[in-house]
Amino acid sequence: MRPVFMHPVFLLITWFILSCRPDYTKSQSDAAIQSLLFAGLSSNVVTCAQPYTGQASVDTIIDQIKSTYGVQPCVNLGPLPLFTLGTVTSSDYANLQTALTTLQTEFARYPIELVLRSRLRMISFPTSIGVPYGGTAGGFAPTELDFIMVRLQVSNIPFLKATIHHEFFHHLDEEKNGPRYYTDPTWRSYNYTYYSYGCNRSNTSAGVISPPAAGFLNTYSTCEVVEDKAEVYSNQFILPNKTQIQTLIANGDTAVAQKLDYVQRVAANFSSSINQTFWNNL
Ligand SMILES: [Zn+2]
Numbered sequence: 001m002r003p004v005f006m007h008p009v010f011l012l013i014t015w016f017i018l019s020c021r022p023d024y025t026k027s028q029s030d031a032a033i034q035s036l037l038f039a040g041l042s043s044n045v046v047t048c049a050q051p052y053t054g055q056a057s058v059d060t061i062i063d064q065i066k067s068t069y070g071v072q073p074c075v076n077l078g079p080l081p082l083f084t085l086g087t088v089t090s091s092d093y094a095n096l097q098t099a100l101t102t103l104q105t106e107f108a109r110y111p112i113e114l115v116l117r118s119r120l121r122m123i124s125f126p127t128s129i130g131v132p133y134g135g136t137a138g139g140f141a142p143t144e145l146d147f148i149m150v151r152l153q154v155s156n157i158p159f160l161k162a163t164i165h166h167e168f169f170h171h172l173d174e175e176k177n178g179p180r181y182y183t184d185p186t187w188r189s190y191n192y193t194y195y196s197y198g199c200n201r202s203n204t205s206a207g208v209i210s211p212p213a214a215g216f217l218n219t220y221s222t223c224e225v226v227e228d229k230a231e232v233y234s235n236q237f238i239l240p241n242k243t244q245i246q247t248l249i250a251n252g253d254t255a256v257a258q259k260l261d262y263v264q265r266v267a268a269n270f271s272s273s274i275n276q277t278f279w280n281n282l
Helices: 008-019 028-040 056-069 090-107 112-118 157-181 225-237 241-250 254-268 276-280
Strands: 048-050 072-074 122-124 147-150
Touching: 048 072, 056 072, 056 090, 056 112, 090 157, 112 157, 147 157, 157 225, 157 254, 225 241, 225 254, 241 254
Parallel strands: 072 122, 122 147
Antiparallel strands: none
C-alpha cells in the first residue's frame, strides 16, 4: 500500500489543479509542490488501449513511425483521469491515416535524433479532447507522461501541423528544463513590462500571427508562459507565419527575437543539426 498522496491518480489530479490555475496566482510554494509532483508522476499512468486499427494501410504507417522514432501512435488511449477523449472508430480511420501521414511529414522535417533523444513515447489523435478546466482543446501535452495528444481533424491541415509542433514543443521544453519550464523566469524577463499571463481560452486564437501586444504572436500566447513558448516555436513551421515573425523582429520587436532564440536553443539541445541553417530552410 502506498499513501493516497503518492497514488498516481491523486498526483495527476493535484498536478492539474495546480497547472490549470490562472498563471497570476502562482506562488513559489506552488512551484515547489509542482516540482514534487513532476518527480512523483509515474510514466505508466496512461496506457494505449488500442495500438492498431486492423486496417493495413493505417497500421503500416503506425509501424513506420514506431520503428523510425520509437514513438507509439495510439489509436485509442486507456483511461486518462479528468479528460474526456473522443473515441476513434473505423469511420475515422481515413482521417487518422491523413493525420498520421501529416505527422510523418512534419517529423521528417526534424533530424531523427531530435525525436529519439526527446524520449517522446506516444502520440494519440482523439476525435475530441475535453480538458479538465472545461471546454475542449486542439491538443494537449501531459508532458510528465511523455506523450502528446492532437485532436483528429483534417479540414485544416496547417492547423493540424502547427498543433503537432506546438504539443511536441511542450514535451521538448519539459525534457530540457524540467519543472521550471512552466514558470520560467528567464522567459518572463523577455517581456517588455511585467506581464501577468492569463486569458479566456475560449476566446483566443493559436496558429496565427496577430499580436495583441508587442512581444506576443497571438492572444493564445498570453495565456501562459508555456503557450507563449509553444506558439513561437510551432509557427516557425508554418508559412506565411514564419515570415511574419521575421517581419516583427525586423521591425524591432526584441522580445519576440529573444523568445525565438530561446526556443531554438531548447530544440538544439537534442540535436546538433538544429542550427541556423535548419531554421532558415524551414
Ligand atoms: Zn499548449
